[in-house]
Amino acid sequence: MKFNSLLIHGGVDGDEFTGAVNIPIYQTSTYKQETLGVTKGYEYSRTGNPTRDALEKLIAQLEGGIRGFAFASGLAGITAVLTLFKAGDRVLISDNLYGGTFRVLDKIFSNFDIKYSIIDTSELEQVKDNIKEDVKAIFIETPTNPLADITDIKKVSNIAKEKGILTIVDNTFMTPYFQRPITLGADIVIHSGTKYLGGHSDLVAGLVVVNDEAIGEKLHFIQNSTGGVLGPFDSFLLIRGIKTVGVRMDRHNNNAIKIALFLQKREEVEKVYYPGLIDHPSHEVHKAQASGFGGMVSFVIKKEYDYKKFLESLKIITLAESLGGVESLICHPASMTHAAIPKELRDKVGISDNLVRLSVGIEDVSDIEEDLINAFNFK
The missing domain is CATH 3.40.640.10 (Type I PLP-dependent aspartate aminotransferase-like (Major domain))
Structure with a gap:
């Protein structure tokens, strides 16, 4: 089967x-x-x-x-x-x-x-x-x-x-x-x-x-x-x-690739973490052992931009713990999912205060992009 x-x-x-x-x-x-x-x-x-x-x-x-x-x-x-x-x-x-x-x-x-x-x-x-x-x-x-x-x-x-x-x-x-x-x-x-x-x-x-x-x-x-x-x-x-995980994962994957590429072009974004990007250091290793890249995109907002105002300005994307739902969810790892890890260790591995993690949902990708654009406009 x-x-x-x-x-x-x-x-x-x-x-x-x-x-x-x-x-x-x-x-x-x-x-x-x-x-x-x-x-x-x-x-x-x-x-x-x-x-x-x-x-x-x-x-x-x-x-x-x-x-x-x-x-x-x-x-x-x-x-x-x-x-x-x-x-x-x-x-x-x-x-x-x-x-x-x-x-x-x-x-x-x-x-x-x-x-x-x-x-x-x-x-x-x-x-x-x-x-x-x-x-x-x-x-x-x-x-x-x-x-x-x-x-x-x-x-x-x-x-x-x-x-x-x-x-x-x-x-x-x-x-x-x-x-x-x-x-x-x-x-x-x-x-x-x-x-x-x-x-x-x-x-x-x-x-x-x-x-x-x-x-x-x-x-x-x-x-x-x-x-x-x-x-x-x-x-x-x-x-x-x-x-329904197959049809959902395909949509998560397709949306996430588009969002990762979109974020790479934004002047507010310092770095994007997503294994589906060709410049990811382990892109080929991941391709050899997995058939997709998933729906999780993390990115660092440049320090001259207020990441708190960015998070508060999102309308479609929900600021919440967890990931993997049909709806797009965003979180602040340093204060939410990874708060239990000591700050010195977070800083050492790269979980900085201006890092955000986006679980890209299965909404229309243009709506997700528009929500991000509007939130970036609130500096």
Whole structure:
């Protein structure tokens, strides 16, 4: 089955009991046992729910993995994955990844003596040099959030395999429609399902896919034991969102390329970060491992222009946290999504106060451009 058909018919296709075209919302906490210890496959919805199971099967199939897991948020999924490690273990992380990932490592898992080192995962020699005896995994985003750095997934995965450690990839920006890290050698893939997979800014969810049955068993034990599962209604909504991710990602991608080129020509803009631009330093690396460039464009507003007035002057583009919805959203990483990262570290990697991150929606691109022009006119 081709991928666009798999988006619609993958996982569990319809309901075998009633013939319903869509998976029903099994809004139940518990299940009748025919006799002691004899069930129809379900006993309690924290452990398993038919609607959630359908979603988990679907994302595993789309990513080319063995097992999928659905969580109450992207960070709940990340937390479950990090719970695979024990005191004394260290994780290498990309140097401008999502602030919430940094926060949970820095403020929560550090209490349990799980350590991290921040490196530029796009530099393979840096990756090799930082794999010491206590390193158990490499956690990468590609493209990174918000500076669109690109890591060669296949090469990093090969290095990790040689050292006997895991490769974990946050694939939120690309979705499996554009990029499938497991097929490139990754062991675990993470998504904030809130973003492009849901696609309508109406749910919060996290997804994890693994490519090893033993890791899958451990992760299911963690999921069941800690209980951060996705509810049946949100599972239903996320399945519905995934059905249209192909057509939406194509539109996001096409709009974002036009907006990135538009921004490059604006005198108010100092720099544009977007992997679809030919002058992006890792443009060719990204093209080799992904079939699209996505909808995320970050740019630096020159210091002589007031970025606060710019943000406040937008009318169609919404100033808000999150990304990946059908509507265009813009945020100020330094004070919003990446505020948990210390300022000295933000400055070091390039998350400056005049950097803004634009999630380009699927509106008419001329309306997005006009909104940006009008906002730039308010100096």
